[in-house]
Amino acid sequence: MADKYRAVIAGCGSMSHGHALGYQSMENVEVVAIADPVAEARANFGERYRVKRQYEDFRQMLDEERPDIVSIVTWHRLHAPMTIAACARRPKAVLCEKPMSVSLGDCDEMIVAARRNEVKLAIAHQRRFNPAWNEARKLIKEGAIGRPRQVVARGGQGLLNDCSHLLDMMRYVQGDVEADWVMGNVERKTDRYERDIRIEDRSAGIIHFNNGALGLILQELDGPNYQGGIFYGSEGTLELDEQKVRLLNSTTGKWEERVVQGEDPSVAQARELVEWIEGKTEHRGRAENGRAAVEIIMAIYESARMHEVVSLPLKTRTSPIDLMVESGALPVERPGRYDIRAFLLRGEAMKPGEV
Ligand SMILES: NC(=O)c1ccc[n+]([C@@H]2O[C@H](COP(=O)([O-])OP(=O)(O)OC[C@H]3O[C@@H](n4cnc5c(N)ncnc54)[C@H](O)[C@@H]3O)[C@@H](O)[C@H]2O)c1
Structure with a gap:
């Protein structure tokens, strides 16, 4: 196991706080970078959670940071293209916000991208926790x-x-x-x-x-x-x-x-994601449930x-x-x-x- 799993968060708006809370509550996860095209959103989030590495472009962040965990916290329409782009870089896991996507075809492409790249894909239906x-x-x-x-x-x-x-x-x-x-x-x-x-x-x-x-x-x-x-x-x-x-x-x-x-559902959700990465359990928010x-x-x-x-x-x-x-x-x-x-x-x- 790595000393700490390197997590990145894409989208620094209202729901990103739940993802930050989840990862920052865990000793073996560090939020190393964030991406958001809006400078103010990056600055506010970066200051609040002490994340210095900030990107305007999500794909550049993926390429430079090579993260273990990617959180996608953007609007629904971006969930599929951003999840597929993240999976192509082969992190260990992607946690994408709900709804999984805006069509069944998009959900299926996300699942294919995760399987082909051996990435664990979970959808943040955190109320399951x-x-x-x-x-x-x-x-x-x-x-x-x-x-x-x-x-x-x-x-x-x-x-x-x-x-x-x-x-x-x-x-x-x-x-x-x-x-x-x-x-x-x-x-x-x-x-x-x-x-x-x-x-x-x-x-x-x-x-x-x-x-x-x-x-x-x-x-x-x-x-x-x-x-x-x-x-x-x-x-x-x-x-x-x-x-x-x-x-x-x-x-x-x-x-x-x-x-x-x-426990706070966002914290429990993040912990189960790491347990899933480590093969201890299956995540209850796995992609098939988001798709359903x-x-x-x-x-x-x-x-x-x-x-x-x-x-x-x-x-x-x-x-x-x-x-x-x-x-x-x-x-x-x-x-x-x-x-x-x-x-x-x-x-x-x-x-x-x-x-
Ligand atoms: N699980 C929950 O209970 C819950 C609650 C609220 C929102 N959500 C979900 O979270 C998602 C985001 O909603 P929100 O309320 O945080 O929206 P928001 O508008 O507050 O935040 C979205 C952020 O994404 C950024 N963004 C846009 N394009 C981007 C890109 N290409 N790369 C990186 N960042 C980009 C925006 O600038 C913005 O800061 C939605 O899909 C929503 O359904 C889930």
Whole structure:
């Protein structure tokens, strides 16, 4: 083992702090360099975490630093090209932010790049390390609600953003069940984007999992709750958020609240990445799990596009919401592009890609 694993972070915005916290909490990892085209972002991050080596260009950083660990903390659209570029330099591991990417085809290319270069690729669905989510997973495995029948979650900001966490939750808490069919619909009357990705105004999806349970995801319908969901089983009900689990079951006949505390998820995520590198365990955020959340989202869009129940594995590799809009099947009725994350942009640009 190296004395210290050399980690680099690409993208020094809001979520980069979680990655820095994770690595800096570990004695055998050092953040040696950062990359960001925005000088102010580099300067702020570098000062706060005492990282002197700073690059405007991500690929130059990879070539000069030859890191063991690469964190990709940029907007969704950059996840695939940057992960593929990182894998080509053969680090030991890449930790890429969620959502894994913006289409199933991109997810597959990321997985191919990781396999060909023998890189361990994890997606930062760090809520998999949340103590409350793990308590819920344990309870369901022990049969606390009997046979899971339904799970309901409410999100916002488009399916790819927070809903990717919620769909990941549905799978993880039930023991990483697989989806076998999906039916969904979307409404998109305004030209709505999130971090430069075309998103819908509202959407809903029904997911059938291979344990027999149905998932229901509501996006911008009925008020968002980004942190958890409600699991209904044959013998009880379990409500979950990031802090606590509430359980009602046929044995006790009353609600029991469990506030669960534990390690910060970003720290636990980084530790498991190093353990994975060292062959001690598999990372619970491995790429196949990140891909599964994107596949369900794309299947909801595909169901809306094709007006049918979509069986998984999904065959369509490009984003069906883009196909619908670009073919005229989903016309914008109230024109004017806007990005609900425009507040993250620095400088004069109010639209991503503007000069
Ligand atoms: N896991 C979570 O709970 C969670 C929470 C928030 C955000 N995220 C994810 O993190 C990602 C980043 O979101 P954010 O909120 O940090 O965005 P942000 O806008 O705050 O930060 C992104 C940074 O990337 C930089 N950047 C742009 N192009 C780059 C390039 N080519 N090379 C290097 N850096 C580049 C930008 O200048 C910016 O500083 C998103 O995909 C988002 O979904 C995840």
